[in-house]
Amino acid sequence: MDSPTPTPVAAALKLCLHALLLGLLVLAAARALGDPAAHAPAVVVMAAVMAAVYAAGVLAPGVQPRTRAAALWLAALGAVWVALLALSPDALWVAFPLYFLQLHLLPSRWGPAAVTVTAGAAITSFVVHEQAINPGAFIGPLLGAAVAVATVFGYEALFRESERRRELIEELVSTRAELAGAERTAGTLAERERLAREIHDTLAQGLSSIQLLLRAAERSLPSDAPAAAHVRRAREAAQDNLAEARSFVRALTPPDLEHGSLAAALERLCARTTSPGLTVRFAVSGTPVELPTPYEVALLRTAQSALANTVRHAHAGRAEITLSFMDTSLSLDVVDDGSGFDLAAGGPDEAGNSGFGLPAMRARARSLGGTLSVESAPGQGTAVAVTLPLPLPGEEARAA
Secondary structure, three states: OOOOOOOHHHHHHHHHHHHHHHHHHHHHHHHHHOOOOOOHHHHHHHHHHHHHHHHHHHHOOOOOOOOHHHHHHHHHHHHHHHHHHHHOHHHHHHHHHHHHHHHHHOOOOOHHHHHHHHHHHHHHHHHHHHOOOOHHHHHHHHHHHHHHHHHHHHHHHHHHHHHHHHHHHHHHHHHHHHHHHHHHHHHHHHHHHHHHHHHHHHHHHHHHHHHHHHHHHHHHOOOOOHHHHHHHHHHHHHHHHHHHHHHHHHHOOOHHHOOOOHHHHHHHHHHHOOOOOOEEEEEEEOOOOOOOHHHHHHHHHHHHHHHHHHHHHHOOOEEEEEEEEOOOEEEEEEEEOOOOOOOOOOOOOOOOOOOOOHHHHHHHHHHOOOEEEEEEOOOOOEEEEEEEEOOOHHHHHHHO
16 A cells, blocks of 8 residues: 655654554454443454454555555455444444545545545444434544545645645756756857957968968069078968968867858758747758858857847747858848847847847957848847858958
């Protein structure tokens, strides 16, 4: 009858129930032995039989709440109790622990009915043995039944509430752990991107300028000039170090861009963005061209930021990302049909509540010679568009 992992409170209550039932059986047998008019031997035997049936059910692993085995065991226990009740009026008090057993083991729709039948049997026994009808014959069993029903149902309600709170706490702890992991990952990616941008904007650009200057110096010197060899070696060293710096920049790019194009990374971003009731689509317009790494990083980060704002704040049902390639420029549009916001008051991240707000998007676009535009109004959705000029063939190698 015990649950696989009983709580300390449940275990203590079950021990009290065992002690109460066995104590009442001992009391009925003792009173029968002290009353010459009672059927002492029969009462003692029936009390012992009921104790044995009860112990068998307690030790049987198959007797669990809401099972057929539990119903059969309660039926056998009730039959023995009725026989004992016919022999001794003192067995009436055994009805009280039986109430708790019935409410605990039977389904909710059968427990109260079984308690009502048990209370009726106790009242009938009292009337038969006493040969009189008085209020106490009804009040005692009925009051005990009411107390048992209220106690069991109240305990079950408190237990369910406790389980809900435990599940909520476990979910909260799990969510906090996931959030901490996501923040660590975001911090790592942000630092990698910052390092890549710093290397690209300072070291790589400086080495590229040195290489161009040395190449010009090499061309202006006669081939047999003593300094020509030194200039050539310096240019080759600058070229090797520039290639090394570019490899560092590529190694520090976002993981989404390591295995595929920008379009593939944006498509994966749309596929893994989930929110209740939100559908995210991706489309490519024009003929895709290969882009320098800083362009791909800026556009991917802008799309991630805009889509994150849609999920957090817009309550949208549909969002669409469009990557458009034109003759001399490319644009990235992120449009949703959500709640929108007042541009005059600033977006939800203008105050710096997010690491990738509108100011950060503008800074990215401006660093590559592009522009960012935002269109929104309360209740009319939001459209974020970033436009970048396509690098010329000669500039593309330097931008990479």
